[in-house]
Amino acid sequence: MSAAAIDIQKIATLSRLKLTPEEADLYQAQLAKILDYMDVLARYDLSETEPTATASGGRNVLREDVARSSFSSAEALSNAPKSSHGQFQIPKVVE
Amino acid sequence: MSLAHETIASLRRRLVKREITSADIVRDLVAFIETKNETIGAYLSWDVDAALAEAAKADLNSPLGGVPIAIKDNINVTGQPCTCGSKILAENYRAPYDATPIKQLRSAGAVPFGRLNMDEFAMGSSTENSALGVTRNPWDLGRIPGGSSGGSASSVSSALSIAALGSDTGGSIRQPAALCGVVGLKPTYGRVSRFGLVAFASSLDQIGTLTKTVEDSALLLNHLCGHDPLDSTSLDESVPDFTAALGRDIKGLRIGLPKEYFIPGIHPAVAAAAQAAIKQLEALGAHIEEISLPHTDAGVATYYILAPAEASANLARFDGVRYGHRTASATDILDHYFSCRAEGFGPEVKRRILLGTYVLSSGYYDAYYLKAQRTRTLIRGDFEKAFQKVDVIVSPTAPSPAHRMGDLKNNPLQAYLEDVFTIPANLAGLPAMSVPSGFAEEGGKKLPVGIQIIGKSLDEMTMLRVAHAFEQASGLSHLNPP
Numbered sequence: 151m152s153a154a155a156i157d158i159q160k161i162a163t164l165s166r167l168k169l170t171p172e173e174a175d176l177y178q179a180q181l182a183k184i185l186d187y188m189d190v191l192a193r194y195d196l197s198e199t200e201p202t203a204t205a206s207g208g209r210n211v212l213r214e215d216v217a218r219s220s221f222s223s224a225e226a227l228s229n230a231p232k233s234s235h236g237q238f239q240i241p242k243v244v245e
Numbered sequence: 246m247s248l249a250h251e252t253i254a255s256l257r258r259r260l261v262k263r264e265i266t267s268a269d270i271v272r273d274l275v276a277f278i279e280t281k282n283e284t285i286g287a288y289l290s291w292d293v294d295a296a297l298a299e300a301a302k303a304d305l306n307s308p309l310g311g312v313p314i315a316i317k318d319n320i321n322v323t324g325q326p327c328t329c330g331s332k333i334l335a336e337n338y339r340a341p342y343d344a345t346p347i348k349q350l351r352s353a354g355a356v357p358f359g360r361l362n363m364d365e366f367a368m369g370s371s372t373e374n375s376a377l378g379v380t381r382n383p384w385d386l387g388r389i390p391g392g393s394s395g396g397s398a399s400s401v402s403s404a405l406s407i408a409a410l411g412s413d414t415g416g417s418i419r420q421p422a423a424l425c426g427v428v429g430l431k432p433t434y435g436r437v438s439r440f441g442l443v444a445f446a447s448s449l450d451q452i453g454t455l456t457k458t459v460e461d462s463a464l465l466l467n468h469l470c471g472h473d474p475l476d477s478t479s480l481d482e483s484v485p486d487f488t489a490a491l492g493r494d495i496k497g498l499r500i501g502l503p504k505e506y507f508i509p510g511i512h513p514a515v516a517a518a519a520q521a522a523i524k525q526l527e528a529l530g531a532h533i534e535e536i537s538l539p540h541t542d543a544g545v546a547t548y549y550i551l552a553p554a555e556a557s558a559n560l561a562r563f564d565g566v567r568y569g570h571r572t573a574s575a576t577d578i579l580d581h582y583f584s585c586r587a588e589g590f591g592p593e594v595k596r597r598i599l600l601g602t603y604v605l606s607s608g609y610y611d612a613y614y615l616k617a618q619r620t621r622t623l624i625r626g627d628f629e630k631a632f633q634k635v636d637v638i639v640s641p642t643a644p645s646p647a648h649r650m651g652d653l654k655n656n657p658l659q660a661y662l663e664d665v666f667t668i669p670a671n672l673a674g675l676p677a678m679s680v681p682s683g684f685a686e687e688g689g690k691k692l693p694v695g696i697q698i699i700g701k702s703l704d705e706m707t708m709l710r711v712a713h714a715f716e717q718a719s720g721l722s723h724l725n726p727p
Contacts, residue, residue, distance in 0.1 A: 156603060158599070161599050161602050161603050161606065162599065164602050164606060165557065165586075165598045165599055165602040166561075166579075166582040166583055166586055167583065167586050167587055167590070167595055167598060167599070168583035168584055168586075168587035169587070169595075173592075173595070177595070177596055177599055180596060180657055180658075181596070181599060181600055181603065183658055184549065184600060184657065184658055184661070185600075185603075185613075187545075187546060187658055188546045188549070188550060188613060190542060190543060190546045191543055191546050191547070191616050191617065191620050194540070194543065194619075194620060194623065196616060196619040196620065196623075199619040199620075199622050199623060200619070200622055201615055201618030201619050201621070201622060202618055202619075202621040202622045202625060203448060203618060204434075204448040204478060204674075205434045205435075205448065205625065205672070205673055205674020205675075206434055206435040206478045206480060206674060211477040213474060221341060221342075225341050226341075226567075228339070228341055229337065229338050229339065229341065229567065229568035229569075230566070230567055230568065231336075231337075231565065231566075231568075231569070231570070231571035232571060238566050238567060240566055240578055240581065241575050241576070241577055241578050241580075241581045242577070242578075243577070243578050
């Protein structure tokens with residue numbers, strides 16, 4: 151699992167992060183070094199080992215389908231950088 | 246002596262007798278914060294009016310009645326900022342609700358007061374990754390306080406708070422506690438609700454306490470635990486009175502020393518303090534035995550795959566629409582996302598989002614993420630085996646005392662390796678705490694170091710019992726920096 155050839159711009163696009171060329175170079179080099187270190191895991195035979203997703207044990211947690219109170223529209227919008235007519239405002243997505 | 250130097254326990258005795266009021270404590274804290282915070286940098290903000298209003302209403306007959314508790318700036322308190330040490334939340338976010346542990350503290354009469362600095366989104370071990378301010382170690386102002394709960398630890402250590410809440414994903418309570426000479430406790434995963442804690446790595450995050458004494462950590466823990474339907478990982482388990490652990494002897498208790506944690510490369514003063522602590526525990530009647538946690542060397546790699554993977558998903562919510570920084574320059578919606586996040590997040594957060602996205606991306610998921618989930622199983626198995634033989638596990642908390650500011654700034658991998666002793670408890674979901682175990686001398690300054698006590702799942706009680714017995718015997722309690 152050599153990390154030499156990370157396509158950092160592709161990863162940045164998936165991450166929705168705009169990187170400057172300097173940042174791209176820096177993160178490319180740092181990630182390669184960090185991922186090389188991850189090779190320490192290669193020494194273990196994991197073919198018989200189940201994955202752990204959480205330490206509290208995987209189980210479904212369901213509740214009764216009953217209505218409960220939540221934020222009002224004004225409370226939900228209170229931290230929005232831009233809102234209009236009781237709704238979040240985003241840049242135009244259709245012409 | 247100012248009330249700010251006192252513990253929860255001693256303040257409560259005086260509050261119950263009506264010798265002092267809650268407002269007296271708030272005023273003493275404010276006097277200290279106004280003179281010392283500029284140097285220490287523990288707090289990002291503090292709302293005196295809100296605290297005094299709550300202090301006036303506090304029910305002094307409640308178990309924590311009238312005691313101000315300082316809060317790490319990633320736990321929501323209604324009406325207060327919750328910056329997570331990030332520019333992306335610094336401009337105008339005000340929490341519209343209380344995190345569940347804050348609700349619980351309030352119903353026990355405590356007064357949440359002040360917002361503590363931290364590594365941005367809790368990513369780091371030095372608090373140097375905060376985008377909003379520098380926090381210093383009260384024992385040596387040229388050194389880091391540890392992190393990510395560095396504001397919490399430095400505030401407790403320098404009497405800028407009575408006690409504080411922090412969060413611990415890979416050691417973020419225990420390591421700064423060790424480096425600042427205070428007590429830091431991370432409960433069993435699921436013991437304390439995560440509702441209202443800004444998520445970093447959801448399968449590892451846990452809220453806990455930073456206090457001057459072990460007694461205070463038990464007092465606080467009593468009012469943080471319990472089932473919460475708003476957190477699907479919250480455990481529906483009964484909560485004992487943790488103060489019952491205090492003052493009990495540890496005769497016959499079995500303490501395991503993992504041989505993989507006592508290795509060359511540990512700072513000599515850390516090793517010496519750990520050995521002295523073990524002698525002391527033995528003198529108190531505990532049986533000491535060497536154990537093995539054979540997959541310890543997989544811990545750091547496992548953690549730095551899983552935690553960034555979870556972080557990359559959790560931090561997707563910062564879209565500049567519902568809350569947080571919004572770019573002024575976007576031309577379309579995609580550009581809006583790219584720019585809001587590029588302008589709002591700092592370098593360590595970007596590094597971990599990129600790393601997490603990479604290990605989850607098509608073609609690499611099996612090689613990294615799934616593999617790390619499997620090595621996590623091996624690490625949990627190590628502890629399950631060890632705890633068939635011993636009651637608690639003891640080790641140094643961190644391999645070295647506080648580094649100088651900037652020492653690890655340009656070497657992220659080296660910084661990650663410093664978490665080697667604290668990460669496994671998070672991966673296994675176990676309770677773990679750090680108590681002061683002595684000092685290292687560097688450049689004529691005394692630097693605190695700590696020992697870590699790891700308990701069985703849901704057995705905070707035995708962990709606290711050992712911590713309290715050690716604290717009482719060592720006298721390393723309620724330490725005051727020069």
